[in-house]
Amino acid sequence: MVMPMPMVMQSRGRAPPCTRTHQIGALAIAAVVFIFARSLDRPATCVYSPSRPAPALFDHAGTLRWPERGYGSALSLKIYVYDEHEIDGLSALLRGRDGRISAESCIKGQWGSQVKIHQLILKSKFRTLKKEEADLFFVPSYVKCVRMNGGLNDKEINQTYVKVLSQMPYFRLSGGRDHVFVFPSGAGAHLFRSWATFLNRSIILTPEGDRTDKRDTSAFNTWKDIIVPGNVDDGMTTFYGSSVVQPIPLSKRKYLANFLGRAQGKVGRLQLVELAQQYPNKLESPELKLTGPDKLGRTEYFNHLRNAKFCLAPRGESSWTLRFYEAFFVECVPVILSDQVELPFQNVIDYTQISIKWPSTRIGPQLLDYLQSIPDEVIHEMIAHGRLVRCLFVYASETEPCSAMVGIMWELQRKVRRFHQSAETFWLHNGSIVNRDLVEFHDWRTPVPLP
Numbered sequence: 001m002v003m004p005m006p007m008v009m010q011s012r013g014r015a016p017p018c019t020r021t022h023q024i025g026a027l028a029i030a031a032v033v034f035i036f037a038r039s040l041d042r043p044a045t046c047v048y049s050p051s052r053p054a055p056a057l058f059d060h061a062g063t064l065r066w067p068e069r070g071y072g073s074a075l076s077l078k079i080y081v082y083d084e085h086e087i088d089g090l091s092a093l094l095r096g097r098d099g100r101i102s103a104e105s106c107i108k109g110q111w112g113s114q115v116k117i118h119q120l121i122l123k124s125k126f127r128t129l130k131k132e133e134a135d136l137f138f139v140p141s142y143v144k145c146v147r148m149n150g151g152l153n154d155k156e157i158n159q160t161y162v163k164v165l166s167q168m169p170y171f172r173l174s175g176g177r178d179h180v181f182v183f184p185s186g187a188g189a190h191l192f193r194s195w196a197t198f199l200n201r202s203i204i205l206t207p208e209g210d211r212t213d214k215r216d217t218s219a220f221n222t223w224k225d226i227i228v229p230g231n232v233d234d235g236m237t238t239f240y241g242s243s244v245v246q247p248i249p250l251s252k253r254k255y256l257a258n259f260l261g262r263a264q265g266k267v268g269r270l271q272l273v274e275l276a277q278q279y280p281n282k283l284e285s286p287e288l289k290l291t292g293p294d295k296l297g298r299t300e301y302f303n304h305l306r307n308a309k310f311c312l313a314p315r316g317e318s319s320w321t322l323r324f325y326e327a328f329f330v331e332c333v334p335v336i337l338s339d340q341v342e343l344p345f346q347n348v349i350d351y352t353q354i355s356i357k358w359p360s361t362r363i364g365p366q367l368l369d370y371l372q373s374i375p376d377e378v379i380h381e382m383i384a385h386g387r388l389v390r391c392l393f394v395y396a397s398e399t400e401p402c403s404a405m406v407g408i409m410w411e412l413q414r415k416v417r418r419f420h421q422s423a424e425t426f427w428l429h430n431g432s433i434v435n436r437d438l439v440e441f442h443d444w445r446t447p448v449p450l451p
């Protein structure tokens, strides 16, 4: 499907158009023609006229230039970040209807990635202040945190998003294709009730690749969206001896495996709790108080987590769980018990080297027997491999040699398209982009009509 493209590019242009015969012929032999393009004696009428710069599709030898695996050889991105003062409603998505919810209170915990990604992109060298030159547009929102703190209800979230989008002509221009949103919880983009109407072409960053238990459709699309790591507590991700807890030697670990978390009435989790009661010396699954006054402190929690060779990560309300990421920092081997899970940076990380995925339908003594059969040397090796890649799960700047942000930037770069258009975008012979009323793009007035 890649090959016909140069022919399409060549057959347009200001020179007299190619005849239909030329075009059909061109398509039929597209794949072959591509290789012999330079030696073929094509009719002069098909030669691209140079009055607008020719697209940089070919290298000196006439070979089609296609970015290396779609990523390019170096990061080179221009991201525009919308400012809350520029768009009416954006501040409500960031700080609630009364503006009372602070970014500091939203940066902590499981969903802090929505704040961290925003703050890191603001500081990024890939940020641009010019919309005209942007490859991508970042729409900040801390809506998961805002909703949890009563700052907006579901109806308000939906209405506010629609209001915000209608003030973005560039969103309309591309149909949202170059606009980036972060949805950091299991609900994914479902937090915005009408996401499917408005955001189903946009790039969504989310740790959740699966529907939640309460929805029958997934808001994650494996082709356009990007799975990001969960936000592991900063105290755990600090390396070089300063982290809250240090891993303990394998031989000193008390348990074969553990599952630390609430059962939440989920089948797999209940089975683990039961299994732990049957095999208390192998599997630790205590009743942990993760909320309320007797809440387990984070150091205590990490101290538990590091005391097993394997950390079990069953699905909860949705398929991703923070436990999976935490395992790499206390250095236990994560065992995924969540069949639908989607993991971040799958193009660079081979998860078979650093984790185990076991069918959630086979939670029982067989799982423990299997884990017990794995020699310590193999466990050591998996942990050592995990140590190498875990920097990709840390929300640090893209100026670090390795961080979640570097990974996200590469994945974003892969999504950059040369051209964007929506069903309500049209273009003319001279490069003018117009709407259905033939109004030129720079004259589009907000609110712009949305689907």
Ligand SMILES: *[C@@H]1O[C@H](CO)[C@@H](O)[C@H](O)[C@H]1NC(C)=O
Residues within 6 Å of the ligand: 158, 159, 162, 193, 194
């Ligand atoms: C979301 O808001 C838009 C605009 O106000 C409205 O048309 C739409 O019906 C709302 N969606 C839901 C699910 O309420």
Ligand SMILES: *[C@@H]1O[C@H](CO)[C@@H](O)[C@H](O)[C@H]1NC(C)=O
Residues within 6 Å of the ligand: 196, 197, 198, 200, 201, 451
């Ligand atoms: C995206 O939204 C449009 C408009 O509502 C709809 O027609 C289309 O089917 C949706 N596509 C997907 C993949 O959900």
Ligand SMILES: *[C@@H]1O[C@H](CO)[C@@H](O)[C@H](O)[C@H]1NC(C)=O
Residues within 6 Å of the ligand: 428, 430, 431, 432
């Ligand atoms: C392109 O052509 C249209 C229609 O002739 C015209 O209205 C528009 O001003 C032109 N745009 C430019 C950039 O010349």
